[in-house]
Amino acid sequence: MRTEDVHGFNYDGSWGTSGLDLWQHHDHGRMAVEVARGKEYFPGWNVARWWLSHEAHQRDPARFLANFEAGLSLFERHGILVVPVLFNRWRDPVCDFGGVPLDHIVPHHSAWTGVDDLFADPDAGDPVAAPVQALFHRYLVDVVGSHVDDPRIWAWDLCNEPLMGRYVEDDDSPVRRAELTWLTWCQRVCKGLGAVQPLTIGNFASVKALELTEPISDVLGFHPYFMANGSGHNENTLTKPAFEAFLDACEAVAQRSGKQLYASETVWGARDDAAHVEVMRYTLGQLAARRIGFTVHALGHSLVADLHQDAYGPVGSPEWLHFVEADGSLRAGHEAFNEFAPR
Template sequence: MVSNTRWTPEAARKWHKSLPWQVGCNFTPSYAVNQLEMWQAESFDIAAIDSELALAAGLGMNAARVYLHDLLWWQDSAGFSARIDQYLAAADRHGIKTMLVLFDSCWGPHPELGPQPAPTPGVHNSGWVQSPGMKVLADTSHHRRLQDYVEGVVGRYANDPRVLAWDIWNEPDNGPEVALCDPAQLKAKADLVVPLLIAAFGWARAAGATQPLTSGIWLGDWSAPDLLSPIQVAQTENSDVISFHNYGSAKDFRTRVKWLKAMGRPMLCTEFMARPVGSTFEAILPVAKKNKVGAFCWGLVQGKTQTHLPWDSWANPRLEPTTEPWFHDIFAPGGVPHDATEVAFIRMLTEAETRLAA
């Protein structure tokens, strides 16, 4: 379905009904400290990607959420596209559809091409970078190339059945400790993001996307429309399907799903699973499955992002071995499960879903 306008709720529900329950992960291969290292020609490793996607498929996962970056398109659109083609072919071989993320407001505000820094010892996601960086976000003279990036990537894969959906912008309003800026800067950044976020939805539609567009809300109280921030209004009013992030308990997850049902559209939880705070597979997946909410955990194989470490490791680095459960991620390098019972639980749920669909 090609449309230059937002999908109707009926069209969104028809799309959702055509799919099995979507369960998957946010995927960054273990060799990469960030999106740039995942995709740059010098570091791109399709064999490693293929072997790690095989682990996801072995859990019964049928979806992945993967971050792109505008600098990669600006540097070498043809080469970047060829590597996306390789990735999508590998994912497809494993029965995995991919949600591609175009922009992101989390962590390092000054991305640079070239060799990426080594992970900071003991720190969660120390090398991740924003897209666009603050310099480009603040300088409207660069926004034409951001439009070229969105239209180029979306246009290339607009009819590709291997692409599940387009996530236009990840966490455009995340707090100052994650956006690495002070509260005043965060407000100024939000003012820059809103018009560009809305424009990016338009660019993706103009490029002919047949897959749904979305941008996931994250912070605050969503129980009534007048409680949403300007960014959240822009996200939800432009999304074909509603996506959100949740790292709370099963009770909190259930409450937020109830709130979002009022929007009348299918839902995808595009980030969950932080074991120490109660967002576990055992707690969340049964609720998501019952409510037909797609669910993407954060992380797959422990690696250079170090997201097995907690968020507070930015203030309190974990420099010594610890017995605390991993924050994110499922497998150690080589495919050894962090928690074999957890892996068995995921397989039980996905196998049951497969039997129901048969």
């Protein structure tokens, strides 16, 4: 499948507030209901970007892998391919999802039991010698290694929103260098395991991040959010002219690299249904005009950040991004998604 034919949603279950919570208390029955309902509302949904939790795998690998396998089979029954999100670097101050802390990947950033570096330079020797690196390696071997040619998986997303700070523009930043070293190691491990599916990275709205991760991406992933409520701090996202110029710049990166572009997250949130639909129509219209496929964030109500009404927990500046409410009803007007996702 070419990226221009990708029309789908990110998926997080409704029952948890974080990645670890969702996977430690995985509810396959509720997932089955939520995915079936989503397919009924949106028949053209053909790809799901499904967020995993390396932390849950660390605690109970067998259970995690069984639930992962069951979920892949569930999506397959509905004709939906999957983009598993292997790691996460987006850290939310209001309702944190969890993920990889800098302490685990930046050299000299930790003093855990006298071990200064939890993640070692992959060119320095044993690739799994450092403590965190060994855990990451086992996770990738178990998850990617057992599905290297699984036709249910469209692509592997190595990491959601790495390099998400001003340091992305600093060529001398040790944090940027360490994060890219870690991502490159992840890419090498997946390729070394024999993964035939494309590898991608879910970059936040930064042309620089897209350029930096291009060499280790088979498909260029980015998050084009037009932040109509002005809640962001990224100049690429706050006005329509700036947003469209950002899309043009990302297209230029893709054209220079000869790689396809994929919007792995898109459509900013709003408490007001009509305002959210307006943002959806504009954003997806811009992507469709450029033949850029997308997985909107996100399908349905969840207790994780930005996917629930205020009554269900903390709500940050993105407000409400979900399309399906907690009671299973579709938010008013949100069937408009189907205009951009033909069956």
